[in-house]
Amino acid sequence: MSxxxxxYPEEIxxxxxxxxxxxxxxxVSYFITALFSSGFRSPEFRKGFGILVHTxxxxxSLFTSSERFASLSGLLLSYTFTPKGxxxxxxxxxMIGPGLYYSATKTYLLVHPRxxxxxxxxxxxLASIGCLKLIAQGGFQKDIQLGGLGIGAExxxxxxxxxxxxxxxxxxxxxxxxxxxxxxxxxx
Numbered sequence: 001m002s003x004x005x006x007x008y009p010e011e012i013x014x015x016x017x018x019x020x021x022x023x024x025x026x027x028v029s030y031f032i033t034a035l036f037s038s039g040f041r042s043p044e045f046r047k048g049f050g051i052l053v054h055t056x057x058x059x060x061s062l063f064t065s066s067e068r069f070a071s072l073s074g075l076l077l078s079y080t081f082t083p084k085g086x087x088x089x090x091x092x093x094x095m096i097g098p099g100l101y102y103s104a105t106k107t108y109l110l111v112h113p114r115x116x117x118x119x120x121x122x123x124x125x126l127a128s129i130g131c132l133k134l135i136a137q138g139g140f141q142k143d144i145q146l147g148g149l150g151i152g153a154e155x156x157x158x159x160x161x162x163x164x165x166x167x168x169x170x171x172x173x174x175x176x177x178x179x180x181x182x183x184x185x186x187x188x
Contacts, residue, residue, distance in 0.1 A: 008033065026095045028161065029110030034096055035188065043088050043089075044083070044090075045088070045089065045111065045122055046080060046087060046088050046183055047082040047088075047090060048080060048148070049077065049078065049079050049184075050080070050182050050184040052075075052076045052095060052159070052180055052181075052182045053076075053180060054074055054161070054178055054179065055072075055073040055179060055180075055188065056071065056177060056183075058069075059175060060103055060148050060167060060173045060174040061128060061172045061173070064093060069100065069104070070103045070176065071100075072101050072112075072139065072146075072176060072178075073100045073166065074099035075097050076096060076099075076112060076141075077095065077096060078094065078095040079093070080092070081094070086158075090118065091117060091118050092117055093115065093117075094113075094115055095115070096111070098112060099112025101139055101144060108141060108144045109141065110139035110140060110153070112139045113138050114135065114137040114138070115135070115136045116134070116135055116136075117134040117136075118131050118133050119132050119134055120132045129155055129156070130156065131153070133147075133153075134150070135149065135161060136149055137150070137165070142171050144167065145167075145168040146165045146167050146174070147166055147168070147173070148164050148166060150162055150164060157181055157182050157184075158175075158179075158180070159179065159182065161177070161178040162175075163178065164176075
């Protein structure tokens with residue numbers, strides 16, 4: 001080359017040698033073999049501890065004369081379980097922490113347990129952008145008890161959810177749309 005030094009190794013300075021260079025390197029062989037023969041595990045639901053901050057807003061006693069605004073928020077410590085010997089591809093996440101439930105003019109501080117179950121990855125085998133999950137959650141203290149189910153989408157660290165909770169002390173359903181953000185303590 002004239003006018004300066006090559007930034008490529010001497011063996012691939014010529015474009016004709018590029019293909020040979022790439023095919024003789026072990027990393028290319030390894031990647032191709034892993035891609036087509038072993039099948040990648042899901043990158044979602046990584047093993048370990050984390051924190052989920054979430055809030056949901058909605059209404060209780062929907063379409064009745066006692067309909068009112070309701071909100072459930074939480075700061076939850078989580079642990080994601082994965083298959084033995086793997087760091088990714090888990091199906092169950094358990095959480096617990098304090099929650100705040102607001103309805104009408106009252107706010108309650110709750111013990112807020114929650115379980116999430118991964119049901120489907122979003123994306124392809126090569127590029128996952130998140131997952132769909134089922135949610136089972138509750139909240140309780142001496143004046144109020146609630147339990148509910150929902151569905152959610154987890155995209156990177158962001159969470160979207162739609163939940164239906166039942167207030168046992170009022171015999172009322174609470175429909176909520178929620179947002180969340182998670183922090184992971186495990187090494188990525």
